[in-house]
Amino acid sequence: MRTSRRVRTLPEYPLAGAKETRRRLEAQGVDVIDLGAGDAGLAPPPRAVERLREVAGDTSFSRYAFQLGSPAFREAVARFMERRFGVTVDPYLEVLPLIGSKDGIAHLPFAFLDEGEVAIVPDPGYQAYVGGVVLAGGEPHAVPLRPEHDFLIPLGDVPETVAARTRLLYLNYPNNPTTAVAPDGYYREAIRFCAERGALLVHDHAYSEIAFDGYRPPSVLELDGARDVTIEFHSMSKTYNMTGWRLGWAVARPEIISALTRVKSFVDTGQYLGIQEAGVAALESWEEWVPANVAEFARRRDVAVEALCGAGFDAVRPKATMYLWIPVPRGGASATFARRALEEAGVIVLPGSALGQGGEGFFRVALTETPERLGQAADRLGRLL
C-alpha cells in the first residue's frame, strides 16, 4: 500500500529501535549501559503514585476527560506558573492539558501552518518539531545549532525569503541535546522576530526545572510582549520522572490555546483523569521533592563529566538538562562512533546526527544511570579512543 508523501518525507525517528537492540544484546549476555533516551528510571514523587492509587477505583475518573480535562490540574498548573515564573494565567482559557508535551508540540502546526508556510526548527532538535510540521504539510527550515553561536538560532541570518513565510519558530532552552541555555536578550530578539512577521514563538520548556548551580530557567512569558506571540510547552516527564505517564500542558493567550484545543478535539479525548489528578499531587510536591531529584542529576552530571574528561573526551558541565553534548573525538561520524560504543563497549549513546544533520560531530549522553554506572560507561567509552 502506498503511503502518503508526508509520511515518506518524515526522517527516521531516533532511538526507534533502541529498546529492541538492547533486548537483543542483553539476550547475548552483554551488560548494556543505556545512555540513549532521556528516561531516567528514577521514581516519580510518592504523593503522585499514592494519589493515582487512591483514584484508580473511582469511576468518576474513568470517564472521558475531553479537552477540559481535570479542573484541579488546570488550577494546579496556573498556581505553578505563578509561583515559579510570576506568570499569571487563566486556568480555563490560557492552559491546555496535554498527553505529554509532545502531543501539543506535534499537533500545533495543524492549527497554524498552511501548505507551503515555514516553521523554523533547531537542528539538532527534538524530532517532534520536524515531524509535526511535515505531517501538517508545512515546510521545516532547519537551522544548525553551532557552538560559535552558543547553540542559539542566529535569527539575523535567516534569509528574508524564509523569514517572510515563517509562521512558527521552535525554540527549546534549556536545550536538548546541546544543553545550551538562552539569555533573556535572546528571547527578546525572538519575540521581536515573531511580532514583526506575525509568527508564533513556540517555546518547548521540557527542561525548565532541571537546572543546576542556582540557575533557574525563566519562562518566555515573563518577558514584555511575549504574550502576544508565544505558546510555551511544559512537561511532567523529566521534572517528575513521569515519562510514561504522558502529562504536560501548554500555556498561551486564549486565541492560541483555543486553536490547539480545536485540533486536539478531533484527534484525542484527553489524558486519563486519574493521571491528571496525580499530576496535581506532583505539582504540589515541587518544594519537598524536586530539589532532591535535581541534585541527583547534578551528582550524575559531575561524575560523568569528570570520568569522561579523564577518559579523553571533551565533556563540559551543562547548566541544565539531563544530558551531556560531547564532540566525537577526532571528528569522526557520530553514527559510526555510536555503533562502536554499542558493539564494542556495550554503551548506548545517541549520535548527534540522529537529531538532524546539524548534530553531526557530537554525541549525546543521557544521565539516566547511577553515578557508578556512568563512571563505568566512561571507562568503557575511553577504551574506544
Ligand SMILES: Cc1ncc(COP(=O)(O)O)c(C=O)c1O
Ligand atoms: C526537548 C523535548 N521536548 C519535549 C519532550 C517531550 O516530552 P513529553 O514526555 O512531555 O512528551 C522531550 C522528551 O524527550 C524533549 O526532549
